[in-house]
Amino acid sequence: MQRRKTDAVVLHRADFGEIDLIVTLYTADLGKVRGIAKGAKRSKRRFVNNLQPFSYIRVVFAEGRGGLIRVDEADMIHPLFRISEDITKVLYGSYFLEMVKEMTGEKESNPRLLELLVTFLTVLNDFPAREEYPRVFELRFLDLIGYRPRVTECVLCNQALSLTDQAWFSFRHGGTVCKKCNNNALGAMAVSAETRRAMEGVLSMDLAAVQELRLPPQVIAEGREIIPRFIQHQLGKALKSLRVMEAVQGV
Ligand SMILES: [Zn+2]
Structure with a gap:
């Protein structure tokens, strides 16, 4: 061989x-x-x-x-041995690894995905753990595997959403829906303009200085409610590391 x-x-x-x-x-x-x-x-x-x-x-x-x-x-x-010295770093890092393990196909090469993973593991190793990291990783990972959430227009009628419009995030449709298209049957979750704008920024930002990114706490909290649920919807099951993270952080 x-x-x-x-x-x-x-x-x-x-x-x-x-x-x-x-x-x-x-x-x-x-x-x-x-x-x-x-x-x-x-x-x-x-x-x-x-x-x-x-x-x-x-x-x-x-x-x-x-x-x-x-x-x-x-x-x-x-x-990257410093990751294992901090419980929060281990939790975030395990979440990255599990996402890649569970949501990619065998022998489907994507060098940019390896680059993303190495970038985030290095940041986790070199800097104090911040919740920005899992929130940014989720969005950039989804983008690389073809599930980039659409947050600047309604995914059903394609109408552009301004920052003054109300919007909801549909897990089934992978993006925002407008007031006209939203109904209870969608099970969509309200998403603020600030969070939509932050998501769009995160999806296009240069990751070279991701350790310097600071998101408002309410944006992080909203992202934590929305994106893991969207991932779970795509995957058809919850990620184990996410459950552990929620259990530990809920203590
Ligand atoms: Zn619409």
């Missing part, structure tokens, strides 16, 4: 027997892929514990049959 190299983030790992590991990676070349690392629990030399969730690594691998790759080596590109 031909050996190749690609950059990757470890999304998940599980023991496989006494000495092997099964890892789920998001890679630059293959998108999401599962791999087996033979002897990884025994061989400190080849993997040096680099196959942990959140690790940003360069892997040497070979494609096998049945879709599973064989991971032969894993070198750290950039250590």
